[in-house]
Amino acid sequence: MHASLLRPLAAGDRMQRKWTDGRPMAEVAAEIIKPNDRLTAFDRLEIYNRMYWFRLVDCFHDDNPGLRAMLGARKFDRLALAYLAKRPSRSFTLRNLCSGLEAFLRAEPAWTAPRTALAIDIARFEWAQTVAFDEEAFAPVTAADLGASPPSRLRLAVQPYVQLLALNHPVDAYVIAVKKRDTLRAEASNATTAARRRAAVRRIRLPRRSKTWIAVHRVENQLYYKRLESSAFRILEALRAGARLSRALARGGAGVTTGQVRDWFALWTELGWLCRRK
Amino acid sequence: MPANPFNGHTDYGIGLGLRVPHYSHILAKKPVVDWFEIISENFMCGGGRPLEVLDLILEQYRVVQHGVSMYFGSAEKPDREHLRRLKALVRRTNTPWLSDHLCWGSVDGTYTHDLLPMPYTFEAAKRTAAKIRMVRDFLEVPICVENVSSYAEFHASEMTEWEFLGEVVELADCGILLDVNNIYVSSKNHGFNPYDYLNGVPHHRVGQMHIAGHTKFEKYLLDTHDHPVLDPVWKLYAHATRLCGVTATLLEWDDRIPSFAEVHDEALKANEFIGGARGAAPAEAARVG
Incomplete structure (x- = not known):
């Protein structure tokens, strides 16, 4: 049953008609599931098959609004199905559903060609927001702590929730613009049809290639994105990797x-x- | 039996699910609520807003943990790291009991994030009970297992769902979270009498109840938690409380969530249906009913 639930849906969001060995799916379902007076075994199994895919695809959509805007709905839907078929959830929580998306995009660039580099940057940025939202925070060091030890002895760490990204595109501005547009569209849901249509077609200009260093972090439980200078980024990365302050x-x-x-x-x-550092 | 070993000998009344759209209302207005049920998995994180909100809630309210990913019916043993994180949360909330579902949902570490029905066999009951005992011994808190709503039945089943539930909880010596709406939904989908189900479960093990709304489709009912509770479910609930006694009850409303006041009002309707069970011993009340 497990394998049948994870099989992608066919056209019209229906369960596939054939099993992997070519047998009719109706026959395979009937071997394990009872029919009732209204539903065949196929129909009953299909309810679960559809719920599985709807749930995971919904979650994939919610976690990747920027990637969806960049790829367009049709291409994004194809990517979602390919990713979820190849990498079903390995975590007890759907929070981690997109943890492997960057690796998938690198391994299978055809889904995002010709803009794979941009897609990877956006996927990394969107995953960083998930982590920054609820990852652990330790007691922060103060300026006094910094002054108390010589730099050669001081071992600092960067908070786990601070996500450091070296990107090839300034995707922060792009994703913010997408979210702002989508919020406005949602708020305009009672507006006139023409206004809705105009809002729906407004495309946001894709970012041009440009080296960008960003920290995704939180302050009082709100997410923030901070651009960094490259040298500042390198210092933070070295601290995260475990370097003493002087070396960082x-x-x-x-x-x-x-x-x-x-x-x-x-x-x-x-x-x-x-x-x-612990 | 409002208080029993399976709910930590508590008498908790009518609770609500703690949901994100209501956070600001609850924190600002501090409404009087008997208790909140949290989905454990939503708070098994390192920090941030989820845990900060939880700590603020814990300052004011009693909290009970409800899980959706233990999958007592899945073949694999519980993941130790998962249990450690869950235990840390149990210590944080001081939950008097912890519930999860009598279902499966993962195979070899791949999760469906669904609550899948089990084949009701003696072998499955034995394996499931062993897993419940393992989890309870690790977490050191009473466990209640919840019956799920289902859309499929297996040829392999050797008994009814309520017989299976009884078998599991007796073998595990654990409690039951009796979801009255799930009983109703499954009864319509599988053609059994929901009152047979209620009469057939070991009432002394019921530590908590769930009520919720569902959606009617042409050929089946779907457990959607996006509606008020329907009349037949209230009637079943009244019967359940006559059999089991006035038990800690929670309204589940998880989708298309209306205002806090609307959800709370719906939950408090439960008081209208438990009058017959108040002041009488459960068995006596059931005979009268």
Whole structure:
């Protein structure tokens, strides 16, 4: 039964008519499931098959509004079915449904061609929001903590909920614009038909290729996106990888000034991004 | 028997499911509610808003945990890491009992995120009961298992659903979360008498009840939790409380969720149906009923 539920639906959102070995699905279903006076065994199994796919596809849609806007509805739906067929949920929670999407897009670029690089950036950015929303937070270090140990001894970590992304496109602005548009469309649901139609067709310009470093984080449980300078990003990445402070600062590069470092650390401690390494 | 070992000897009254659209209302207005039921999986995360809201709720209200992913009927053993996280939440909420479903839903670590019906066999009952005992011993909290609504029955079944439920809970020595709406939905889908079901379960093990709305399609009923409770379900509920005593009851409303006040008013209607059970011993009340 499990294998039959996970099989993709056929046209019209119906259960496939043939089983994997070519036998009629009606025959396979009848072997395990009783019919009743209104539904055949096929009909009863189909209820579960459809519910499985509707539930997972809905979740995939909810988690990837930016990717959907970029690909368009039809291409996005094909991607959703391909991803879910190849990578069914391996977690007790649907929160993790899209954790493997980046790897899938890299492995099967045909679903997003010719804009696979952009699709990967958007998928990473949208997954980062899921993580930033409810990942663990430890007690943040303060400016006083930073001053108490010499840089060569200090082992800092970046909070688990702070997601650091080095991207090839400025997708933060794009995804914000998509969400804003979709919110306005939802609010306009009682507006005139013409206004709805205009809102529905408004396309948002795709971002051009440009190196972008972003931290997705939360403040008072609200999600925020912060652009970073590349050297600041490298320092944070080194801290996350376990480097001591002095070594992490060296990763920032020769051009980084003391004043920049002071300002960055002041901001990061104020935002609570840094904690002690366990 | 409002209080019994399976609900931690509590007497909790009428509860509501804690749902995101109601967070701000509850936190701002602090309405009087007997207790809230949370979906455990929604709070088995590292931090952020879910846990902050939960902690604020715990300051004001009693909370009971209800799970959707333990899959007592699935063949694999419970995942230890999952149990550890669940136990951490149990300690946080101090839930007097914990419920999950009598169903399966995963195979070899692949999850359907559905509550799938089981074949009602003695072998399945034995295996399921062993898993419930394992989970209870790890979590150190009473367990109630909930009957699910279903749309399919198996040729392999050797007994009725209520006989299977009774067999499992006796073998596991655990409680029952009796979902009255699920009984009604399944009775229509499978053609049995829902009162036979209610009369057939071990009433002394019922630690909690669920009520909810469902949707009628042409050929079957679907358990959608997006409507008020329908009259036949209220009647079943009244009968259930006469048999089991006035039991902690929760209204499930999970889709197309209306205002908090509307959901709360619907839940409190339960009081109109349990009058016959108040003040009488359950068995006596059932005879009168």
